[in-house]
Amino acid sequence: MTAATWGLVIATFVACFVEMVEATTIVMAMGFTRSWRSSLIGTAVALVALAVVTAILGYALTTFLPESALQLAIGGLLLIFGLQWLRKAILRASGRKAVHDEDAIYREEVTAAKAAGKGNGGLDMFSFMVSFKGVFLEGMEVVFIVITFGLNAKNVPAASIGALVAVVVVLILAFAMKRPLSMINENMLKYGVGLLLASFGSYWAVEGIGIFQADHQSLTWPGKDLAIVGMLIVWFLLSRVFISVLRKPATPTPATTPAPAEQEIAK
């Protein structure tokens, strides 16, 4: 495997790992408090729906869009998505936003599950729907990352392998520990994914601007794929600068109580 392929596999693995931890927390909360059977059926239906969406989206994108348009559209979306993650990571690392807490999310889900009434039928619709929604929505982000990375790097299988390995690893961990995977430093992982998405996204979006040239050919960065590493370094340095600047208190007032907006457990 080339360095670019390894980068692709690692990027999709880490991104998928983070999303899977979140989805697993929701499914475990439903399983332990209500019905494992209904939760797992909801998970399975969500996985089938995700597979269908992946196939349709992948086919449509590769069939109807020229390469440079694909790079611009998908690179642009990836860039926006990555910068949102990077922004959250910077705000969390500088103490301006509450860190993602799987234990708190688990407790919230358990409380909601206990508060909801029990159904009469064989299938507990509450567990089913919450598990389906959790897995589908978190999974959509994975699908998006796998498709965008895979298509732009012309290696969907490598991107899929990275995602699949992450699914298996998270499931093994969850099965072995039988509790939410709160020991995983999810905020650090999200910081890393944000850097990767921003780097790949900016690389492809800029390349894709070539669609507006007379020959519709993609622009070429100096150093080609190496430019991704360059962008990664730039994004990392920029984020460290922001984190160190934002960590300093703006005023000398002893603001020990965070604002309500900062107390919320952000997704």
Next chain:
Amino acid sequence: MKFLKSFGAFWYDFIIGDDWKIAVAVVLSLAVLLGAMSMSLFGEAGLTVFGGVVIVVAFAISLAIDVRPKNKKN
């Protein structure tokens, strides 16, 4: 109908998220790059580097705007 609403909300959250300024920064920076390309300001290599710089600067500005009001409140 409910599904379409949820689907739309999902994509809104996906693209706009909780800070619309990032999407605006990306779109504006790509528009600036397009303008530079149409005016033939740089060669191809220079254009890509310029694009990268504009995106980084646009994100930095959007984040600076994002954190500035909070500083004033504190």
